[in-house]
Amino acid sequence: MPADASRTEPSLASRPGPYRPSAWPAAAIAAEAPRWLMPSYKNTPIVFERGEGPWNIAADGRRYLDFSAGVAVNALGHGHPDLVAAIAEQSARLIHQSNYWHNAHAVPLAADLCARFERACRDAAGVEVEARAFFCNSGGEGTEAAVKLVRRYHSRVRGQPRPAIVSMHGSFHGRTFAAMSATAQPKYQDGFAPLLPGFRYATFGDLDSVAAQIDGEVGAVFIEVVQGEGGVCVPPPGFFRRLRDLCDAKGVLLALDEVQTGLGRTGTMFAFEQEGVAPDLIWLAKALGGGMPVGAVIARREVAEALQPGTHATTFGANALVTYVGRVVLGVFDRDRLVERSAELGAALQAALRARLGDHPRVRAIRGRGLMIGVQISGDLTTVISACRDRGLLVSPAGGDVVRMTPPLVIDRDDIAFAVAQLADSL
Numbered sequence: 001m002p003a004d005a006s007r008t009e010p011s012l013a014s015r016p017g018p019y020r021p022s023a024w025p026a027a028a029i030a031a032e033a034p035r036w037l038m039p040s041y042k043n044t045p046i047v048f049e050r051g052e053g054p055w056n057i058a059a060d061g062r063r064y065l066d067f068s069a070g071v072a073v074n075a076l077g078h079g080h081p082d083l084v085a086a087i088a089e090q091s092a093r094l095i096h097q098s099n100y101w102h103n104a105h106a107v108p109l110a111a112d113l114c115a116r117f118e119r120a121c122r123d124a125a126g127v128e129v130e131a132r133a134f135f136c137n138s139g140g141e142g143t144e145a146a147v148k149l150v151r152r153y154h155s156r157v158r159g160q161p162r163p164a165i166v167s168m169h170g171s172f173h174g175r176t177f178a179a180m181s182a183t184a185q186p187k188y189q190d191g192f193a194p195l196l197p198g199f200r201y202a203t204f205g206d207l208d209s210v211a212a213q214i215d216g217e218v219g220a221v222f223i224e225v226v227q228g229e230g231g232v233c234v235p236p237p238g239f240f241r242r243l244r245d246l247c248d249a250k251g252v253l254l255a256l257d258e259v260q261t262g263l264g265r266t267g268t269m270f271a272f273e274q275e276g277v278a279p280d281l282i283w284l285a286k287a288l289g290g291g292m293p294v295g296a297v298i299a300r301r302e303v304a305e306a307l308q309p310g311t312h313a314t315t316f317g318a319n320a321l322v323t324y325v326g327r328v329v330l331g332v333f334d335r336d337r338l339v340e341r342s343a344e345l346g347a348a349l350q351a352a353l354r355a356r357l358g359d360h361p362r363v364r365a366i367r368g369r370g371l372m373i374g375v376q377i378s379g380d381l382t383t384v385i386s387a388c389r390d391r392g393l394l395v396s397p398a399g400g401d402v403v404r405m406t407p408p409l410v411i412d413r414d415d416i417a418f419a420v421a422q423l424a425d426s427l
C-alpha cells in the first residue's frame with residue numbers, strides 16, 4: 001500500500017461538460033457595476049455579448065458597426081474564424097509556461113516581427129539592421145520596457161548614463177508610471193505626482209522644440225508616428241527624417257511608439273515606413289493579438305543587448321497562446337492583404353468623409369493615414385460620439401475634439417457608407 005493511501009483528498013469533480021458560470025442579466029451588469037468596479041472607466045450601459053466581423057451585438061440584440069475596434073485592437077474584426085480556431089487549438093495544446101523554457105511560438109513570432117522590421121528599415125531608409133524582440137502584455141508595458149532598454153543601453157552598453165527622455169506634448173504612451181510620465185498630457189498625470197524623473201517634453205512636428213530639449217543627459221526621443229489619443233495628428237512632411245538626423249547627430253535613440261499605428265493600421269505594416277526613416281526601436285501591442293493581450297518591443301541588436309538575463313521580465317509575456325495567436329494574426333494579414341486593404345479602404349473612407357462632410361460647418365479637419373482617421377469638429381464631442389452610438393456606429397474620442405475611426409481592417413465599402421452616413425446624421 002502506498003505511504004499516502006490513507007490521505008483523503010477532495011475529489012476532482014466529474015465532468016458532464018465544461019464548467020459555465022451563471023449568466024447575469026444585462027440590466028444587472030450595468031446596475032451592479034458601480035458596486036463592484038473601481039470607478040476608473042466611464043462605462044456606457046451597453047453590454048456587448050457577441051461580435052461578427054466589424055459588427056458588435058449587444059445583449060438587447062442591437063447591432064453596432066464597430067469603427068473603434070476596441071481602440072485599434074480588433075484588426076481582424078470580431079469572431080474571425082482563424083482567430084477563434086487559433087485560440088481554441090493552442091489553448092488545448094498549451095497556454096502558458098514560464099520563460100525559463102521555450103515554447104513553440106515565441107521564437108517564430110519574434111523571427112517574423114524582426115524580419116518585418118528589418119525589411120521595413122531597409123526599404124524605408126536603406127538601413128541594414130539586425131533586430132531582436134521582447135514580448136510583453138500591453139502597450140503601456142511596451143513603453144515601460146522601452147524606458148528600461150534605452151536607459152540601460154546608455155549606462156551599460158555605451159558606458160555613459162543618459163537617463164532623460166524627450167516625448168511630445170499630446171502624446172499617449174500608457175498608464176504605468178514610466179508610460180504616464182512619458183505621456184505629456186496633464187490630465188493623465190493629475191494627482192499622481194511625483195512622476196518618474198527624467199522626462200522632458202517637446203512639440204510634435206516641431207524640430208526646433210525637440211532640439212531645444214536635447215543635451216548630454218538625453219538618451220532617447222519617444223514619439224508616435226501619428227499621435228492617436230492626441231487627436232490623430234499626422235506629422236508634417238519631412239519631420240521624421242530631420243528628427244532622425246538630429247538624433248544621429250546627438251547620439252540619441254529614436255524610439256517609436258507604434259502601439260496604435262503599427263501592424264497595418266496606417267496603410268503600411270509599420271507607420272515609420274511612410275517617413276523614410278529607420279528607428280532604433282519600436283513597440284507594438286493592440287493589433288498584434290487581435291484582441292488577446294500581447295505586445296512586443298523590437299530593437300536594433302546593439303540596443304537590444306542591453307537587456308541581459310535578469311534585467312527585465314514579465315510572467316505572462318511570450319506565452320504560447322498569445323504568441324501563437326500573434327503568428328496567426330500576421331499570417332492572416334499576409335494571406336488577406338490586410339495592410340494593402342487598410343491603405344485602399346482608408347483612402348476610400350477619407351474620400352467619402354470629405355465628400356459628405358468636407359463643407360460641414362462643424363467639421364474643421366479630416367485627417368489620418370490608412371484606417372486611422374480623425375474628424376476634428378467644433379462643439380461638444382461627447383454628444384456626437386453618443387449620437388453615433390445611438391445610430392449604431394461605435395467611434396472613439398481623441399484629443400478633445402476629434403472623432404476617431406480605427407475600424408477593423410476587414411471592413412468593406414458598405415461599412416464605410418454606413419459609417420459616413422451615421423456620422424453625418426449625428427453632426
Ligand SMILES: Cc1ncc(COP(=O)(O)O)c(C=O)c1O
Nearest residue numbers: 138139140172173174228259260
Ligand atoms: C500610442 C499608444 N501607446 C501606448 C498605449 C497604451 O497601451 P495599453 O493601454 O495597452 O497599455 C496606447 C493606448 O491607447 C497608445 O495608443
